Amino acid sequence: MDWEGNFSEQTLDRGYDYFQRGLVRDFTQQDDGTLAATVFGTEAYQVTVKLNGNRLEKAECDCPYAAGGHKCKHMVAVLDYYENKIDPATFDDDDEYDWDDYDEDDMKAEETDDDKDDFASSIPTTREAIDMASNAQIREFLKYALTRNPELAVEFQMRTNKTVIKRRNNSYRGMIDDIFSMCMDASGFIDYDTADLFEKQLSDFIDKYLKPLIEEGQGTLAFKLTSYLVEELAEVDIDDSNGEIVMLADETDDLLKQILAEADLPLKRTIFKWCQKHATEKFGAFEEVVEDILFDNFEESEFLQKKLTWTADKLQQSQLNPGSWMDHRTAEKWASYHLKVMQELKTPEEAIKQFCLENLYYAKLRITYVTICVKQQNYDEAIRVLIDGQRSTPYPGTASDFGEQLKRIYLKLGQTENYLDELTQLETVYNPANLEDFQELEKAYSVTEWPKARQKLFDAMPAGTDIRRLYVEDELYDQLMDTVSKETDLFRVRDYEPILKQKYPDRMLQHYVDVIQTMASHTNTRRNYWNLVEILRHMRQYPDGKQVTSEIVADWRKRYGRRPAMMEELDRL
Known part of the structure; x- marks a missing residue:
């Protein structure tokens, strides 16, 4: 204009x-x-x-x-x-229904209709009515409805007028840019104090502007704006110590899934290409978002075939320069995605098995290969591949996964000795002090055998293993108290305090005294002095706690009287 x-x-x-x-x-x-x-x-x-x-x-x-x-x-x-x-004058004079077109023959036809059904049951649904109407009838009705409802007319223009849609896109982009600009300092950085406001502003924008676009049927515009927002967020320099970017990643993930759920095929293709592009580049916290959308959706054959070819190419490329841990993880990722697509395409089991056999150095594929072997009752091959995997992997978590499969196979085959050996390896080497494995081992021994077997387990665990929850499981409270009394971190002491306070109140109170005296011996900030007072308050809940803490405070006032911040905090007690 x-x-x-x-x-x-x-x-x-x-x-x-x-x-x-x-x-x-x-x-x-x-x-x-x-x-x-x-x-x-x-x-x-x-x-x-x-x-x-x-x-x-x-x-x-x-x-x-x-x-x-x-x-x-x-x-x-x-x-x-x-x-x-919408100005009524802009429409034709014939926008009212033309009753001249409705003649007596039409009336007679209706009067002689043999359909005796109730009138209400014969009314078609909205979708059926639209399908039954001609283009001319639909246009006539639009003229009639929009002339009489200005708000509906404005909404109709917003959905259909390309100029309006373009202006709307530019307007919303400008609002996104304004939020970024408002929260950035002169160097383009969003600091810790502003990050929360940044997240809230964008979250409100998503709720107020982007989600309604989906409800309006404006999926293409919603995707353009959401993808623009995601790309900007992936690049922003921010101190998001409180997880602001992760929260926004979750929100945009939900938004993209909603858009995809309502998308027609052309829009799906656009979203698919966008996901492909960003799944192969550094995309910060949004890498996982894009990959999840790409591989948890697009289940049509057209997209599955594209994903099959694409993941095969990516796997081949990632295997060209093996070496670092990251290179291995990247290759394993593409191998796992390729396997997932093969399974979704219902690829014959033997072809999947062969692919896994060729890529056994990737844990997920080794596990899938073993699962197929077990299904085919080829137990010797399954056991061989799992043992080989345990020996070759440098990762305890992966070795533990292989051990879990081995354990189940041995149990299935009735190989009790091998089963117990593998379960012991899991509890003492691959995943030390795991409560579920501990409980499973206990069931395998008699009541008289278990104490000796249990002590052997404790002795075999690596130095520094936290076995306190195993003490609680078997009610070994003396050992638990001995272990807790060596703790200098009082927050870790409180994990088991409800039990120990009841059984050993004097020892627990004395442990608090020992730790807090050491803490007080060092000059500290007011915050740390405040923390000392909170611990003293907690100690007063023990039998004799009030007397003990009063003696401690009197002693500190004499010894540390030249620490005014400490004295002021003690006054709070």
């Missing part, structure tokens, strides 16, 4: 946003082309503009920006409202 040349692109976008948000009220139009309305911004502003055709002759607004002689966004909002409102 000619009048748009009077405004900057930013002002056009922001004015359109005001219109789209319904902030234009009390609109009036005079015969000479003068438009007037109230626009709600920081305050309610009165706007008057005059058009001569599409040319802007006059524009006035009582906002501070316009008072300086500038053309403001409130003027644009009124002009957008004018352009997008």
